[in-house]
Amino acid sequence: MIGLLLAVTMLAACSMATEPPAEKEDLPAKAVEGGTLTIVRMSDAGNLDPHFISTINAASVVHQKVYEGLVRRDANMVIVPQLALSWRQVSDLVWEFKLRQGVFFHDGTPFDATAVKRTLDRVMDPKIASPRAAMFDKIKQIKIVDPYTVQFILERPFTPLLSILASHEGSMISPKAIEQYGRKLAEHPVGTGPFVFRSWEPGNQIVLDKNQQYWGDKPKIDHVIFRVVADDQKRIAMVENGEAHVAESIPVQEIDRLSASNRLHVYRSEALGTEFIGFNVAQEPLNDIRVRQAISSAIETGAIIKGVYNNVGTQANSPLGPKVFGYSSSVQSYPYDLNKARELLAKAGYPNGFSIHMLTYDRNDRVMVAQVIRSQLKGIGIDAKIDVVSYADFVTTIEKTRTHQIFVSGWGNATGDADYNQYNLFHTMGGGAGNSFQYSNQELDRLLEAGRVESDPAKRLAIYAKAQELEMQDALLVPIRNLENLAVISIDVQGFSISPAGYLMLDQVSIQK
Known part of the structure; x- marks a missing residue:
């Protein structure tokens, strides 16, 4: 489960969808039927079976x-x-x-x-x-x-x-x-949708064709190509020079430059996901709540959003994003307070700090976040050693071997409902591999079970507000930011969008000729 929740952030980070500047809309162009939409993305799909994706x-x-x-x-x-x-x-x-x-x-x-x-x-x-x-x-x-x-x-x-x-x-x-x-x-894959699967060259591209017998409104484009281009700058260049129409997973540092281009625009929309710093509470010294509270109080998330993410996304206060049903704006994370952090460490028996491992995977922004956290934790005497591994090894560690201590990660939400994250990630038994915090709390379990059966929306909101309060009080994680979906789009493309869950929506897409 955590694999799904982590990888959504490949598109990530919050604001409303942006439109191309007015001067770009003045260019003479005509949307027509047909054409091939080329999307360049960081990594391949891996699996196209909905029951195993x-x-x-x-x-x-x-x-x-x-x-x-x-x-x-x-x-x-x-x-x-x-x-x-x-x-x-x-x-x-x-x-x-x-x-x-x-x-x-x-x-x-x-x-x-x-x-x-x-x-x-x-x-x-x-x-x-x-x-x-x-x-x-x-x-x-x-x-x-x-x-x-x-x-x-x-x-x-x-x-x-x-x-x-x-x-x-x-x-x-x-x-x-x-x-x-x-x-x-x-x-x-064989479904009923507006596009028919044609081919897949693993590590290279996936091709879909327009479903000529589609039961609903047929797509305006004839074909879609999902091409794998790992290099960030190459993906962007392909849109700039017309080789591709859409580039996913763009570096936030490029937004200002790309926004000034007259050949493309930057798509931004509010996502459901959240990025965070998590604690494995089964590992010493993180099994002491005072240590977790101290670390939480020593991390200045605003500096991370500004310095690493170029102010893309909004400061998170909760394990849930604002667009997820169940989110509570009243939940509070631990405020930045170095004196309080030092006091808590001393009470926990670590007046001079300690050494600890911080795990993340080989994505530039995640590594940069880990580096900022390492620097911040030095202020309370904690030496955080950064372990950077492949994404596959990262998931194996937090889901199976469970040898991690602090981990820098994120999750999305495919359904828009709090249950998707809350039960799978925090319930003692229901979480399974997803409970990478190795956390167990009978009161929280009771709340999460109640949230699944309660049909009254107002009562469900109250249940999940209490659940989030417990998770934050027990300092299981430090929420960093609510995510945005980001993409670079050619001005020749109209009707493209990304759903809050992170799905690319192509049913209204047309290519101007």
């Missing part, structure tokens, strides 16, 4: 392009119909969905109740061992009422159900493709 980077290739769900979120984060025309709660334990008719998967298989049942039975099958299975473990049975009506029979009430069905985990997969490809579905 672990990053937003991968999900963004197929979500709302190749694959669709029963429901989706609109631009305002409201859940609206997609492959389901309507739904209702028959009771606390039964949800009923009326399905859209006349829809076909890309291989010609009809979309119907059988397809819904086959898709969800697959993700819940222990033999498949999907890492996404835990998101659906409240479902006892998928019942076919008639060819275009299904019921979800739950073991217990589960309020976040619709938000999960609206994320990439809720993608509907062709039953024929499931049988035909098995585990190789990761390389052969």
Whole structure:
């Protein structure tokens, strides 16, 4: 789970979507049908099977392009119909969905109740061992009422159900493709969406084609190419010289220069994610809350946002971003106070400080954050030794070996609901690999369980506000900033956007000629 939450920040960081300056809009151009949209990105997808995708980077290739769900979120984060025309709660334990008719998967298989049942039975099958299975473990049975009506029979009430069905985990997969490809579905995605998968050259590019038989409004562009270009400057240069239309994961230090260009503009929109400094509370001396509080009080997050991130993003106060349902603005992090930090260390038995390891992965901004934190912690006598590893090794360490102490990281939120982060990352049992803090608190567990079954929105907000207060009081992490989605876009491209969850949205894209 943490893999998914970390990698969303590859797009990252908050403000409203920006539009090209007025002088750029005056250039003579005409949006037409057709053309190939080329997107250059830092890394490859890794997996295209919705039941095994672990990053937003991968999900963004197929979500709302190749694959669709029963429901989706609109631009305002409201859940609206997609492959389901309507739904209702028959009771606390039964949800009923009326399905859209006349829809076909890309291989010609009809979309119907059988397809819904086959898709969800697959993700819940222990033999498949999907890492996404835990998101659906409240479902006892998928019942076919008639060819275009299904019921979800739950073991217990589960309020976040619709938000999960609206994320990439809720993608509907062709039953024929499931049988035909098995585990190789990761390389052969077959959905109902506006784009059809054509090819994948691992480490190089993925190509999608317009679905000429799409049931809804057809895309304006004919093809999409996702090209892997690891070098930041090369990605930007490709947009500047016309080799590409969109560059993801741009360095924040380049924003001012790029914003002045008359050939492109910088896309910025508020994201759901948060970057933070986390503590493994099972490791000494971090098992002492006074040590965690001392470190929290010694970190000046505002300096990090300004110095490392060029003021991209807003200062975070909570484990949740402001656009996530459940966020509380009343939650407070520990204020910067070196005297208080030194006092806490002395009370914990470390008047002269200590040495500790700080883990992060080989992404420039993360390394820079670690360096700033190292410098700040010297002020209270702590020698933080920075360990920089590959992203894969980073995830292995925090999810499996659990030998880390302090870690510099971040997470996104694919559903827009607090449960996605809170339960998976902080619940004693439910967190599994995601609980990289190795934290256990019965009161917090009770709150997170209550948040899953409470149907009243106001009461859910109160529950998650209390949960965040506990997490911050126990100093499990130091929130740094709320993230923004960033991209560089050619002025020839219209209609491009990035959802708050970090998915690239291409349904309205056109290329000016």
